[in-house]
Amino acid sequence: MIGTTGVVVTVEASVFKSTSKGDEAVRMSGLPDSVVNQAQTRVRSAMANSALLFPEKSVSVNFGPASLPTTGSAADLALAVTIMCADEMLPDQRLADTVLLAELGLDGSLRSVPGALPALLAAHRAGLKTAIVSPENAGEAALVGDMTILAPRNLSELVAWLHGQTELEPSKPTETAGTAASPHLPDLADLRGQPRARRALEIAAAGGHHMFMVGPPGSGKTMLAERLPSILPPLTDAEAVEVTSLHSLRGRFAGGRAELIRHAPFEAPHHSMTIQSLIGGGRHAGPGSLALAHRGVLFIDEAPEWRREVLDSLRQPLESGQVLVRRAESTVAYPARVLLVLAANPCPCAPNRPIECHCPPGDRKRYFGRISRPLRDRIDLRIDVEAPSASAILSDQVESEPSEPAAKRVAAARQVAADRWAEAGETWKLNCEVPGPALRSPRWRLPPTATGAADGLLRRERITARGYDRILKLAWTIADLREHARPTADDIDSAAELRLGYTIT
Ligand SMILES: [Zn+2]
Structure with a gap:
């Protein structure tokens, strides 16, 4: 192997x-x-x-x-x-x-x-x-x-x-194998309220943007992340075989039953995890959580609680889309194209209501500083997740939109992006894959009337050059979802807001 x-x-x-x-x-x-x-x-x-x-x-x-x-x-x-x-x-x-x-x-x-x-x-x-x-x-x-x-x-x-003394009965595939449905995925219909977070999930899914969710305990960060696979496109036959093979290498099908994994996987390793179990390796050099999340979601909850070197081991694979696992006499490469979702409490004391925070000044900044800047730089969008409002919880007669229509919008936006980049003779499929310089090149550059807000942030050094490029990528995804041919000033504003995690004034 x-x-x-x-x-x-x-x-x-x-x-x-x-x-x-x-x-x-x-x-x-x-x-x-x-x-x-x-x-x-x-x-x-x-x-x-x-x-x-x-x-x-x-x-x-x-x-x-x-x-x-x-x-x-x-x-x-x-x-x-x-x-x-x-x-x-x-x-x-x-x-x-x-x-x-x-x-x-x-x-x-x-x-x-x-x-x-x-x-x-x-x-x-x-x-x-x-x-x-x-x-x-x-x-x-x-x-x-x-x-x-x-x-x-x-x-x-x-x-x-x-010896020809007996016959062996050939095994048949498990009954459910080959069915297209993935009926057990958690659905967006379970959420109450949280329109901003829902929109952010849709944008992340449409453009393949890594995201960072900040919110108090009980605000539903895990619930949101778990529902991301339900709006990602189902796997093609070739992808299903590839993903199922990775899970097979990890020995996930012990017990005799197995079916092809036909939906985006979701992996949520715990912060006590070692580099080896995250990245892969060990006696048989099997894949770790990162490769098991290939073509799906890798959810890193309580990100500041992780050991820095463990989280930093994600940097190179996030860039290259594959993870190299070294063992005694060889190196094994596993595919690892994941949508990374980091989550954190707003501060170390993590109160249920922000007003109850008793952290000394500076602690909050240090807390997020535990996640290295190069890793944070790879995150395109950041949202503050608030616990659903009382009215949203009480208004049970108002139906929450299920995943299906959102998944359709995501698929449509992905198609628009893939067609655009293909027509331009490029190999990119998702907006997250487009290099920043390409978006600033004459062919794709947007007029200053559109980029004004982001230009201002860059001039005032509120964002880095890398941050500027991330805003452009997000803006293209937002435009694709809103069916705009090119990002408008409004799309750029929305993108900047998602990049910074707050409304720009
Ligand atoms: Zn606090």
């Missing part, structure tokens, strides 16, 4: 009579001893507990291509079966065009491995027709489609099948 792309590994074994006593060893080419020893222990034990005799001979195993790091235990089953076939204990007729993918338990059971979906997709691309996996991986494996999935519970069942 390299990133989310699987590579088919061929296992070859030769078994020959030992020349001298004590030479009955297993040799595997190009692998560290620790990996070889662990695999050998599992395979020997699994065979012994399945009443199968491990050859008392020299065994030599080759993995190809040899340059690939073959870590983990996914090759256990292939290793056991290859050795038995090489020793002529097993017939191999039923193994034509077949991939074997499972860890072996010491008792001989087949165990699930992370990343079964991308691994089998690679096998399918390589022309293999049948996959033998553990029952726990069967649901995920069936998502590949057009491949026969066999899931014996243990080595004995597989051996009986290889």
Whole structure:
């Protein structure tokens, strides 16, 4: 497995009579001893507990291509079966065009491995027709489609099948797989009031703008962020496979059931999280929360409470759209195009009503200063979230607008932007991807009558050059949502307000 792309590994074994006593060893080419020893222990034990005799001979195993790091235990089953076939204990007729993918338990059971979906997709691309996996991986494996999935519970069942003594029932995809609906997404209809916050969500979704929400506890920041996926476009087939593969690599489908993820994912890691669990890595170099939020929302609540270096590890991936995970002998790249939503209380004491704040002067500034400036600079819009007003809560007869019409407006605005940049011969799809200098170039520059408010802020040094560009990007998204061909003075004003988090005077 390299990133989310699987590579088919061929296992070859030769078994020959030992020349001298004590030479009955297993040799595997190009692998560290620790990996070889662990695999050998599992395979020997699994065979012994399945009443199968491990050859008392020299065994030599080759993995190809040899340059690939073959870590983990996914090759256990292939290793056991290859050795038995090489020793002529097993017939191999039923193994034509077949991939074997499972860890072996010491008792001989087949165990699930992370990343079964991308691994089998690679096998399918390589022309293999049948996959033998553990029952726990069967649901995920069936998502590949057009491949026969066999899931014996243990080595004995597989051996009986290889001898032609029994048949194995092919696994079918989980019932709900393939349905387009994503009925469990939290919906905007659950919100009461909060028109400003709703509008900000719509703008963030339409332009792909990262956002920062500031508000007292109980003002509904989490509730708002959780509803962002419901107005983002559903994933295309290719995106669904890519996102589901990332979740498969994290082992999210243990238990046997699996369906393609067809909507923007939502990940809300806790502030106690380490860099490794946010960015990815560890024993199998699996994806972290950031990559799991790919094509969806990464929600960082209580942002000032996070360790600075942990949050700062997001900077490079936010820029490049991919995250590099280093491990001992290689680096793995996972896609990581996310919409980042940061949230924070207005101050360290976090009272329910702002009037009750007892923070000494300066504490508030220091509190936000815990989030590094380079990270804050990547946030396009900021909103103050207030708890819904009493009248909004009480007026239950007034229906809140559900997500569907908002999602339609978002989709329409995204289409307008994508068409505009495509017609101009550019590769950008979302307004957030357009570089600042391009927006200030003669082709896209707006007249001073439109940009006046932002120009003034820049001249008075209330915003940086980067901040100015962010306002332009937001203004294009606001114009797309309002069906303006180009941003107007009003669109620029709204953008500046969203950038600064307050109304400009
Ligand atoms: Zn306070």
